[in-house]
Amino acid sequence: MHHDVTSLWNFYYASALGRVAQRAVQHSLLTLWPNARGMTVAGYGFAAPFLRPFQEGAARTLCLMPAQQGVARWPGDAANVSALVSEGAWPIPTGFIDRLIIAHAIETETHIDALFDEVWRVLSPEGRVIVIAPNRSGIWARGDSTPFGIGRTFSYGQLEAILQNHKLAPMSRAAALYMPPSERRFMLRSSGAVERFGRRIDARRLAGVLMVEASKQVFAMPKNGAKEAARSRFSPIRAPVQQPVGASIGTRRGE
Helix, strand or coil, rough: CCCCCHHHHHHHHHHHHHHHHHHHHHHHHHHHHHCCCCCCCEEEEECCHHHHHHHCCEEEEEEEEEECCCCCCCCCCCCEEEEEEECCCCCCCCCCCCCEEECCCCCCCCHHHHHHHHHHEEEEEEEEEEEEEEEEECHHCCCCHHHHHCCCCCCCHHHHHHHHHEEEEEEEEEECCCCCCCCHHHHHHHHHHHHHHHHCCCHHHHHHHEEEEEEEEECCHHHHHCCCCCCCCCCCCCCCCCCCCCCCCCCCCCC
């Protein structure tokens, strides 16, 4: 079962719980990457909610969405930089991306090797990737009311093994979503305090999502001999993309 772009969009942009989750994940990402000024920053899967903090300082941002999921226009208040891609064939030149966020992707991915061969190819020689995945011991993965309850779950060790098998060296760890996945007003109002407390006591076993940052190992060829020839220059979607049903793709803050 793959994620659906309409469900993902509605969760992050049309629900209070989704907006809380968006802020929590963004905060943890910024602890790992406080500055991406002048860099090319991209996301794969459904990373649009997490790219916004990097958009102002980055030289460019790209939002790549897998064919199995579907694509939506992003951002809502500027020229579209969203594109529909195959997990093993991105329309990106080799070594083009400096920072890459993978979110809502590997838990439903059926071709992990092809995906991470492509990650290795598109990263610059000093490029870094952050993989965000549901925590196998976290409460968010125990229900299907949020996107984090769909597909496989992971531990830090499993994520790091995948990265190492594809010539990506793990560097650091982070986590987010220490609060329960509850729509109750009290839980939503107290979410910030719960997140701060979870980070302070380092309660990663309870977090809803795990994050692993890795860097490209330039001295090794990618697994399975992935092609090194530069592919066609990235070209975002030009034709209008149908707006997901029930979602408001506008200029609201955070989209």
